[in-house]
Amino acid sequence: MSQETENDFSKARNKALINELQHILTPEEASMISFKQIRQIIKPQNETYVGMQTIPISKIVGSEGRYKDFDNQFFPKNSFMKERWEHVDEAVIKDIILPPIRVYELGGLYFVRDGNHRVSVAKSKGVEFIDAEIVSLQTEIKLSPVRTLGEMLRQIIVYEKKNFYFETSFGDITDYWNLDFSSPGQYDIIYQHILTHKYFINQGIKKEITMEAAITSWFNTVYMPVIAVIEKYKIMKYIKKRTAGDLYIWLIHCYDELKKKFGDGIPLDIVANDIKQEYKWSLFKKIKNLKNKLLFRRKKK
Missing domain, CATH: 3.90.1530.10 (Conserved hypothetical protein from pyrococcus furiosus pfu- 392566-001, ParB domain)
Incomplete structure (x- = not known):
């Protein structure tokens, strides 16, 4: 050469x-x-x-x-x-x-x-x-040139939110426009949660409820109570760069896994508090390790 x-x-x-x-x-x-x-x-x-x-x-x-x-x-x-x-x-x-x-x-x-x-x-x-x-x-999404995966994922999330709100009229029904996520694919999970909620409601009535009624019911009786528990235990304080929507999905997942093992009698508060303590301790350990590193560097000097 x-x-x-x-x-x-x-x-x-x-x-x-x-x-x-x-x-x-x-x-x-x-x-x-x-x-x-x-x-x-x-x-x-x-x-x-x-x-x-x-x-x-x-x-x-x-x-x-x-x-x-x-x-x-x-x-x-x-x-x-x-x-x-x-x-x-x-x-x-x-x-x-x-x-x-x-x-x-x-x-x-x-x-x-x-x-x-x-x-x-x-x-x-x-x-x-x-x-x-x-x-x-072939896809309906249009992406702008980016340099990082994170930037591209944010574009995809914005597209998914726009589609979810448009196809379900979620914002118009609930007047809640802050259902946000930090990773793609979560709006599909929310949609499945709403469909599952609608299915169980329909088991006890003769006339099938509308999708609008199902969204309203899920939002008021499932989503917002879970968000209230998240706020009660101040979990967001210990889990940075995550949204309330992220924590909702995570909390429900943990809750469902525990119910499979121990039955339906477990309060959601226990799951939320356990998650808080786990991350609180994890944050404490990170801070402690950082302090130890700083002290070690000072001693070497």
Whole structure:
């Protein structure tokens, strides 16, 4: 390889190292998005072969199989990639026409199936467009280009909330617009809780209740009482970066598991208090460990 390709790889590798150092406390923010993970969350319906197109590199945000080898900006994370990366770089320098990359299109963004090194070299050189063979996965969600998995998940959660509120009229029925979650897929769980609640109500009456009545009943007799217990024991104080909706689902899950083992006579307050004590103790241990580390460093000085 030429000196130029070695220099190019060194620059790209150094950018990956700098990115890693800048996110040393939050390494996930420097990690590339895994197509497999996003596909499992969004659950697209069908695949359609689109064919050859020129696509903007700014919309390539992840990879199917090499997401551990590159960072979220497609800079190489490992030195063992040097030889192959430099071969691609040398071809670009010599104006050798490379085959198109292969990508999945999902929600308006692209994930590399084949050609990760070509994307990496192109990004390092500031190239804006690249030829790609596209397979499109059908979904209604439209995503904006992002660099981190967290940013993409937040987009998905916003989309899920919008759909849930629109399809169920949940906000209009309850006048409650703060049913929020910190991870995708939770609105489907809430919908199943409402359907289950509706089913049990219908067991004792002749005329089936409406979905609106079921939502109102579930909200007033199930959700809000659980939220009241969460607030009573101030659990949110000890569990950061979580929503009341998250804790509702978690508390109900723990409660259902205990009922399977010990029957229906367990008060919800006991479950809530146990969760609070567990996290209170966990927080105490984290603080204690931090103090011990600080004391140890001072002694070494």
